[in-house]
Amino acid sequence: MSAIVRKLKKGDMVQVLSGVERGKQAKVTHIYPESRRVTLEGLFVSHKHRKPRKSGEKGEIVTVARSVSVSKLQVVCPRCKKPARIGFVTEAGKKKRVCKKCNAPFV
Numbered sequence: 001m002s003a004i005v006r007k008l009k010k011g012d013m014v015q016v017l018s019g020v021e022r023g024k025q026a027k028v029t030h031i032y033p034e035s036r037r038v039t040l041e042g043l044f045v046s047h048k049h050r051k052p053r054k055s056g057e058k059g060e061i062v063t064v065a066r067s068v069s070v071s072k073l074q075v076v077c078p079r080c081k082k083p084a085r086i087g088f089v090t091e092a093g094k095k096k097r098v099c100k101k102c103n104a105p106f107v
């Protein structure tokens, strides 16, 4: 298992460190471990204009979530609400993720 999969989980809040969405926070909706990319809720979406295929059908605009490299993201700690680095502690044989700033365990 690659490092990113252990550090990042679906549903985590992350802050964007660079790019047009810099400074914004969003929830991780999907993780692509092979490419080290994730998609975020409501961020990095592009709109695709779809043309009508059949007559009588209307063209529509669909939103597509674009993936973003994890190197541009930092996990936001649920307790101190700050973008934090993640550490690991082993408790009762289980590896847990903790915030390196306040040591709060991540869910």
Ligand SMILES: [Zn+2]
Residues within 6 Å of the ligand: 077, 078, 079, 080, 081, 082, 084, 099, 100, 101, 102, 103, 104
């Ligand atoms: Zn914290």
